[in-house]
Amino acid sequence: MPDLSTLLNWLPGSVIGWLMTIGGVILLIALATHAVLSLLLIIPTWRICRRAGFSGALALLHLLPVVGPLTVMAILAFSDWPGGEARR
Helix, strand or coil: CCCHHHHHHHHHHHHHHHHHHHHHHHHHHHHHHHHHHHHHHHHHHHHHHHHHCCCHHHHHHHHCCCHHHHHHHHHHHHCCCCCCHHHC
């Protein structure tokens, strides 16, 4: 059985290492989820942008975490569509 000082010296390192491992796993899961959702959204968003008169490459902003999808939605929601409702 280890003495108390050895145990107290070992404990913070093991807890920090464990938390870093869990954090790394969660980060990898979050990145994988973001990549899958981004790839699923790029094709429909590309088509929407093309029909609205914008460049389809605007859909590639979905690859940027958080700000990319918000930027695409803001552009589609608040700008005048060159090929959209203005012609009707």
